[in-house]
Amino acid sequence: xxxxxxxxxxxxxxxxxxxxxxxxxxxxxxxxxxxxxxxxxxxxxxxxxxxxxxxxxxxxxxxxxxxxxxxxxxxxxxxxxxxxxxxxxxxxxxxxxxxxxxxxxxxxxxxxxxxxxxxxxxxxxxxxxxxxxxxxxxxxxxxxxxxxxxxxxxxxxxxxxxxxxxxxxxxxxxxxxxxxxxxxxxxxxxxxxxxxxxxxxxxxxxxxxxxxxxxxxxxxxxxxxxxxxxxxxxxxxxxxxxxxxx
Numbered sequence: 001x002x003x004x005x006x007x008x009x010x011x012x013x014x015x016x017x018x019x020x021x022x023x024x025x026x027x028x029x030x031x032x033x034x035x036x037x038x039x040x041x042x043x044x045x046x047x048x049x050x051x052x053x054x055x056x057x058x059x060x061x062x063x064x065x066x067x068x069x070x071x072x073x074x075x076x077x078x079x080x081x082x083x084x085x086x087x088x089x090x091x092x093x094x095x096x097x098x099x100x101x102x103x104x105x106x107x108x109x110x111x112x113x114x115x116x117x118x119x120x121x122x123x124x125x126x127x128x129x130x131x132x133x134x135x136x137x138x139x140x141x142x143x144x145x146x147x148x149x150x151x152x153x154x155x156x157x158x159x160x161x162x163x164x165x166x167x168x169x170x171x172x173x174x175x176x177x178x179x180x181x182x183x184x185x186x187x188x189x190x191x192x193x194x195x196x197x198x199x200x201x202x203x204x205x206x207x208x209x210x211x212x213x214x215x216x217x218x219x220x221x222x223x224x225x226x227x228x229x230x231x232x233x234x235x236x237x238x239x240x241x242x243x244x245x246x
Contacts, residue, residue: 001058001063001064001088002063002064002109003088003090003110004090004110004112004239005023005036005064005090005091005112005124005214006034006035007130007212008034008133008212008238008242008245009245009246010068010212011212011213011237011245012034012202012212012213012214012245013035013198013212013213013214013237014031014034014035014214014241015038015066015091015188015214015215015216016031016034016036016221016229016234016235016245017033017035017037017038017039017222018037018038018042018057018226018228018229019069019223019227019228019229020223020227021060023228023229023231024037024039024060024061024067025061026059026063026228026231027061027119027229027234028064029231030234030235030238031234031237031238032079032234032238033062033064034238034241035063036065036091036112036214037061037066038066038068038218039054039055039057039066039067039068040066040070041069041076041079041080041083042066042067042069042070042071042073042076043071043244045083047086047099047235048054049085050083050116051083052103054083054087054089055087055195056189058089063088063090065087065090065091065208065215066089066090066091066092066093067083067087067089067093069094069095070094072093072095072144072162072163073243074130074132074158075132077095077097077098077101077132077218078098078101080092080198081094081101081102081105082105083096083108084102085106088106088108088111089111090112091112091113092106092111092113092114093114093116094114094115094156094158094160095115095116095130095131096115096116096117096128096129096131096134096147096150096151096175097130097131097132097134098131098153099113099114099115099151099154099155099156103155103156104197105134106227109155111180112158112214113148113155113156113157113158113159114158114159114160114188114214115145115151115154115158115159115160116160117159117162117176117211118163119161119163119164119165119169119172119173120139121170121172122141122172122173123127123172123174124143124144124172124179125141125143125144126141126142126143126144126161126176126217127139127140127141127174128140128141128142128147128150142148142209144175144176145158145183146178147223148180148183148185149183151185152155152185152202153209157186158185158186158212158214159176159180160189160190160216161173161176161191162191162216163191163192164189164190164192164193164201165191165241166192166197166201167192167197167201168234172206173204173209174204176227177204177205177207177208177210178208180205180208181209181210181211184211186211186213186214186231187212187214188203188213188214188215189201189205189213189216190215190216190218192213192220193215193220194217194220194221195237195240198215198217198240199243199244201215202215202241203245207242210228217233217237219235
């Protein structure tokens with residue numbers, strides 16, 4: 001079982017959602033394996049049912065599975081950790097305060113575990129109060145460098161920067177990308193990314209020198225009628241990635 005994602009040119013791996021097992025396989029093939037396929041914990045009523053179903057997904061895509069919260073829902077944090085401990089996926093989505101639990105339960109350091117931090121309106125400052133209780137409290141805002149150091153302390157692999165709103169928080173994103181590059185930490189831009197702004201967002205991270213980038217592209221490439229991610233759009237994203245990365 002492969003625990004590490006397949007990055008294009010060792011630099012970029014897409015992250016998209018699957019609407020079904022067949023859709024997961026189509027996405028994986030369209031991305032030539034350079035993708036993490038998201039399945040949301042929120043869609044299951046128990047850890048056991050999620051584990052059983054996600055194992056089927058993992059078998060179809062060489063374990064390129066990304067266990068998701070569901071729109072960053074902090075109340076899914078414990079469930080994501082419990083599922084991930086059982087199935088050992090390539091990628092785990094976590095709120096900031098859930099990172100250490102996920103890493104400890106995984107029992108290895110190969111699976112990518114991200115930690116959710118959010119824009120604040122001020123470049124260089126990020127919100128880390130994204131957990132079940134802290135999300136309800138006054139905003140916990142710290143320098144992005146401190147947030148990254150704390151994620152490293154907890155065994156995290158990357159920053160999940162959400163919600164970006166596409167290019168709305170671009171100056172803040174540049175500051176996050178710079179800090180990730182300087183601290184050799186991976187970056188996962190998330191929220192409002194589509195086929196129109198993807199290249200610009202990716203290029204900012206590449207220009208900053210971020211070592212590994214995992215862009216999340218969700219609703220903009222999902223067919224509203226079927227709930228499936230369009231494989232043709234995934235192919236288009238891969239083509240853009242190849243053009244930018246070289």
